[in-house]
Amino acid sequence: MKNFIRHLSCSVLMLSSTALLAAEPAECQKVRMGVVNWTDVIATSAVADVLLQGMGYEVKQTSAAQQIVFGGLRDDRLDIFLGYWQPAMDKNIAPFLAAKQVKVLAQPSMSDAQATLAVPDYVAAGGLKTFADIAKFKDKLGGKIYGIEPGTGANANIKGMIDSNQFGLAGFQLVESGEAGMLAAVQRAVKRKEWVVFVGWTPHPMNINMHITYLTGSQDVFGANEGAATVSVVTAPDYAERCPNVSRLLENLTFKAAQESQMMVPIMEHQEPQDVARQWLRDHPEDLQRWLAGVTTFDGKDAAKSLQLSLKP
Numbered sequence: 001m002k003n004f005i006r007h008l009s010c011s012v013l014m015l016s017s018t019a020l021l022a023a024e025p026a027e028c029q030k031v032r033m034g035v036v037n038w039t040d041v042i043a044t045s046a047v048a049d050v051l052l053q054g055m056g057y058e059v060k061q062t063s064a065a066q067q068i069v070f071g072g073l074r075d076d077r078l079d080i081f082l083g084y085w086q087p088a089m090d091k092n093i094a095p096f097l098a099a100k101q102v103k104v105l106a107q108p109s110m111s112d113a114q115a116t117l118a119v120p121d122y123v124a125a126g127g128l129k130t131f132a133d134i135a136k137f138k139d140k141l142g143g144k145i146y147g148i149e150p151g152t153g154a155n156a157n158i159k160g161m162i163d164s165n166q167f168g169l170a171g172f173q174l175v176e177s178g179e180a181g182m183l184a185a186v187q188r189a190v191k192r193k194e195w196v197v198f199v200g201w202t203p204h205p206m207n208i209n210m211h212i213t214y215l216t217g218s219q220d221v222f223g224a225n226e227g228a229a230t231v232s233v234v235t236a237p238d239y240a241e242r243c244p245n246v247s248r249l250l251e252n253l254t255f256k257a258a259q260e261s262q263m264m265v266p267i268m269e270h271q272e273p274q275d276v277a278r279q280w281l282r283d284h285p286e287d288l289q290r291w292l293a294g295v296t297t298f299d300g301k302d303a304a305k306s307l308q309l310s311l312k313p
Contacts, residue, residue, distance in 0.1 A: 029057055033048065033080050034073065035063045036066055037063055037179065044082045044231075044260065046274050047291075049277070050278055050311075051292070054303075054309075055298055055303050055307070074101035074236075076236065083231065084231065084234045086231070088222070090153065091156065092153060103239065104232050105233045107254070109253055110254065114201060115223075117145070117198065117214070118197070119198075122193060123196070126195070128195070128197070128215075130216050131216075132167050133215075141195050143171065144175050145158050145173070146185055147174050147176050147198075149176065149177065158199075159174055203264065205268045208262070233251075245296055281311055292307065
């Protein structure tokens with residue numbers, strides 16, 4: 001009888017283990033991640049990449065514009081995207097949400113972000129502190145407002161203000177370029193103590209490397225509360241049902257803006273994002289523990305133990 005009970009217990013354990021191993025289908029092992037070329041999104045995507053690889057998954061990152069990423073999720077060419085800024089990307093994602101072609105996770109991965117127009121501190125000290133002040137200093141600003149890459153919600157907001165003459169901005173020029181190009185132009189201006197107004201946001205190393213002031217009185221052009229923003233994860237609509245273990249990790253993967261700004265500094269200094277992510281995980285075991293709560297490796301084993309092995313130098 002004892003042998004029977006022992007045999008039955010072993011059988012139950014084997015069945016339980018088999019059920020755990022079969023929790024996700026084989027296709028979940030390959031995670032196709034969309035990434036926009038924003039350093040904060042690159043940083044969080046690198047963390048997810050390193051975690052997933054340490055858990056036995058294969059990750060392929062595809063860098064593309066927002067609309068292409070959302071289209072990739074719709075067309076089953078991508079699975080996840082860790083960089084949906086609200087409200088900056090709301091207009092671009094709206095048709096995909098309306099058609100239920102993508103899904104936004106309920107809890108934001110970051111709740112203390114901000115994106116609006118900014119100026120160097122010396123410009124604010126010179127009197128340019130609000131959106132209404134911009135037009136007063138058109139000559140000093142060279143009639144330019146520096147945006148980011150074409151097609152973004154931030155640029156659309158600036159163009160809308162110019163076209164409608166909101167805040168007296170008719171006649172201003174929107175200068176469009178990627179994040180790196182915009183920051184290079186701002187840094188040149190700062191070095192020469194020239195006046196410049198540009199799209200600023202947190203998290204970002206600009207808040208560490210430069211002394212900047214965010215403008216007020218925006219009349220919600222960049223969203224309520226002077227551009228207060230959240231960042232969320234977007235997936236294919238049925239991804240949570242198909243791949244619950246990866247989805248659980250994505251739900252756990254939350255950040256604070258100040259924390260992420262620090263993580264972004266070495267990336268802006270041209271260190272490999274995955275190397276930066278690995279070092280962050282080594283230096284912040286409390287984050288690793290929090291992010292892996294309730295998560296297993298792809299084959300159902302201890303995720304924390306697997307990551308500790310994979311993170312050894």
